[in-house]
Amino acid sequence: MTDTTGRQGDHAACAPDRLEGTLPSHPKYLPLVRAITVEAAELAGIETETARHLMLAITEAWSNVIRHAYHNAEDQRIDFRFEASPGELLIEIEDHATWVDPSRIASRPLDQIRPGGLGVHLIQSTMDDVAYTRNEHGGTTLRLVKRVAPAEDPTS
Amino acid sequence: MTDTTGRQGDHAACAPDRLEGTLPSHPKYLPLVRAITVEAAELAGIETETARHLMLAITEAWSNVIRHAYHNAEDQRIDFRFEASPGELLIEIEDHATWVDPSRIASRPLDQIRPGGLGVHLIQSTMDDVAYTRNEHGGTTLRLVKRVAPAEDPTS
Amino acid sequence: MKITHETEGTAAIFTVCGQVDMHTSPELRGSLRKALEGRATPLVVDLGQVSFIDSSGLATLIEALQAVGRYGGKLRLCGLAPDVRKLFDLARLSTIFDLRDNRDAALK
Amino acid sequence: MKITHETEGTAAIFTVCGQVDMHTSPELRGSLRKALEGRATPLVVDLGQVSFIDSSGLATLIEALQAVGRYGGKLRLCGLAPDVRKLFDLARLSTIFDLRDNRDAALK
Ligand SMILES: Nc1ncnc2c1ncn2[C@@H]1O[C@H](COP(=O)(O)OP(=O)(O)O)[C@@H](O)[C@H]1O
Numbered sequence: 001m002t003d004t005t006g007r008q009g010d011h012a013a014c015a016p017d018r019l020e021g022t023l024p025s026h027p028k029y030l031p032l033v034r035a036i037t038v039e040a041a042e043l044a045g046i047e048t049e050t051a052r053h054l055m056l057a058i059t060e061a062w063s064n065v066i067r068h069a070y071h072n073a074e075d076q077r078i079d080f081r082f083e084a085s086p087g088e089l090l091i092e093i094e095d096h097a098t099w100v101d102p103s104r105i106a107s108r109p110l111d112q113i114r115p116g117g118l119g120v121h122l123i124q125s126t127m128d129d130v131a132y133t134r135n136e137h138g139g140t141t142l143r144l145v146k147r148v149a150p151a152e153d154p155t156s
Numbered sequence: 157m158t159d160t161t162g163r164q165g166d167h168a169a170c171a172p173d174r175l176e177g178t179l180p181s182h183p184k185y186l187p188l189v190r191a192i193t194v195e196a197a198e199l200a201g202i203e204t205e206t207a208r209h210l211m212l213a214i215t216e217a218w219s220n221v222i223r224h225a226y227h228n229a230e231d232q233r234i235d236f237r238f239e240a241s242p243g244e245l246l247i248e249i250e251d252h253a254t255w256v257d258p259s260r261i262a263s264r265p266l267d268q269i270r271p272g273g274l275g276v277h278l279i280q281s282t283m284d285d286v287a288y289t290r291n292e293h294g295g296t297t298l299r300l301v302k303r304v305a306p307a308e309d310p311t312s
Numbered sequence: 313m314k315i316t317h318e319t320e321g322t323a324a325i326f327t328v329c330g331q332v333d334m335h336t337s338p339e340l341r342g343s344l345r346k347a348l349e350g351r352a353t354p355l356v357v358d359l360g361q362v363s364f365i366d367s368s369g370l371a372t373l374i375e376a377l378q379a380v381g382r383y384g385g386k387l388r389l390c391g392l393a394p395d396v397r398k399l400f401d402l403a404r405l406s407t408i409f410d411l412r413d414n415r416d417a418a419l420k
Numbered sequence: 421m422k423i424t425h426e427t428e429g430t431a432a433i434f435t436v437c438g439q440v441d442m443h444t445s446p447e448l449r450g451s452l453r454k455a456l457e458g459r460a461t462p463l464v465v466d467l468g469q470v471s472f473i474d475s476s477g478l479a480t481l482i483e484a485l486q487a488v489g490r491y492g493g494k495l496r497l498c499g500l501a502p503d504v505r506k507l508f509d510l511a512r513l514s515t516i517f518d519l520r521d522n523r524d525a526a527l528k
């Protein structure tokens with residue numbers, strides 16, 4: 001998102017090996033977020049079934065930002081970064097709301113059957129690492145990592 | 157890409173009604189760019205056939221940046237913006253290379269059958285507006301506009 | 313997401329197509345509400361053409377399950393693709409719902 | 421993109437599947453090169469499972485057309501989906517290629 005690298009006019013800032021972007025906090029963008037996830041997973045050599053689990057985790061995480069960080073405001077910004085490296089896919093989702101104590105971020109007990117309160121559980125059971133940290137905007141960054149058995153890179 | 161809006165800690169910068177992002181100049185990202193295009197077109201209420209034409213125009217424009225602006229270097233940055241408003245979809249593709257005189261950007265005559273030299277023609281016959289301008293990074297920004305008959309917004 | 317609705321005697325059948333998430337589940341909830349108000353039973357939700365469902369979709373189905381329970385009706389889900397079925401497992405919901413293979417089995 | 425390759429007498433048949441763009445067309449070019457070196461005729465490229473093709477894919481096919489011409493062979497494309505066919509029209513290439521409905525028609 002930030003570009004602090006020097007610019008020499010010619011062939012300036014070197015691109016990171018990742019997709020960075022910003023979308024408004026409107027739930028209508030969720031299919032787009034999932035489409036990006038599927039393609040990023042394919043680039044990272046992640047098999048289809050795992051990619052479907054990723055779609056779910058990203059959807060839950062993104063929805064939580066809309067609901068709990070932005071209280072359903074539809075015009076706030078959500079920054080995201082997908083970074084594929086051999087053996088893992090890193091996804092960061094960043095809000096500009098307030099910092100929430102991660103100990104307060106938890107789903108209901110699973111044996112208690114009621115609507116809602118499943119998202120965080122689904123994120124945790126799908127991803128290898130889940131970390132909430134305070135970001136430079138005073139909001140929360142959710143860092144999700146999925147590790148995969150390193151496969152040969154089909155693109156090289 | 158740039159974030160110069162003031163930040164008040166709480167509910168800071170207002171999101172633009174668009175997707176902004178950055179990808180490396182490697183051709184392996186083209187399917188991802190097309191996936192984003194398809195979803196953005198759907199959000200703009202663009203019908204499937206037109207969306208397929210858009211996929212082609214974006215692919216040609218993106219490939220030209222890799223080939224002609226970055227001379228096939230795969231680690232340079234390409235910034236993009238999709239902006240859907242009622243009746244039109246705006247797409248901007250921005251390189252950090254050098255500014256090229258737009259009069260030099262043209263395809264071969266169509267009746268001259270040889271490989272290559274079709275991209276700009278395909279972009280122009282698909283999009284309503286095509287404009288190359290010099291950007292703040294000293295490179296070229298390609299601004300593409302597709303206008304559509306305004307339909308009812310299915311999301312509101 | 314698209315929803316079509318049919319009735320057969322006291323039964324109501326909803327066929328859901330596409331992706332169910334926070335953006336589309338309110339529409340699903342709204343469709344089901346009418347059948348719940350009419351005390352339809354069995355209330356059949358055919359998920360055979362659903363390619364994705366998130367926790368808001370599951371929440372909507374749990375609400376419906378609780379609502380039919382209140383008037384002594386039955387909720388049946390059918391046609392779940394393996395991917396969608398896996399999600400029910402992940403949320404440990406496969407056992408609380410009455411999952412049927414197809415519509416005919418769900419109407420019996 | 422995936423390519424499979426068969427031979428039938430002097431004919432070579434390539435079945436292309438997926439998206440052909442700047443990233444994948446070099447692989448298509450490489451596959452066709454071997455058949456061109458062996459002077460295969462007719463050289464059949466089945467595009468029935470191609471969902472997308474860009475100008476680099478078209479360029480690859482024009483190169484192949486010119487190469488078969490040099491040894492007096494024939495290039496035939498078949499199975500184009502309407503979307504892909506439209507692209508050939510857009511590039512005014514529908515008339516310079518020998519487009520056939522299906523593989524059988526392309527091998528005749
Ligand atoms: N991004 C977030 N910002 C602030 N609070 C959050 C966030 N994500 C989750 N939470 C908190 O964790 C709780 C559990 O979330 P979840 O399991 O997704 O269920 P639900 O969203 O249905 O309540 C939420 O109710 C909320 O209090």
Ligand SMILES: Nc1ncnc2c1ncn2[C@@H]1O[C@H](COP(=O)(O)OP(=O)(O)O)[C@@H](O)[C@H]1O
Nearest residue numbers: 220221224225256261262263272273274275276
């Ligand atoms: N983004 C760009 N930057 C610099 N030059 C460009 C760019 N796009 C196109 N051009 C110029 O326009 C010409 C025609 O482009 P195109 O029709 O796509 O055919 P091709 O890329 O096969 O040459 C290119 O050869 C190049 O000189």
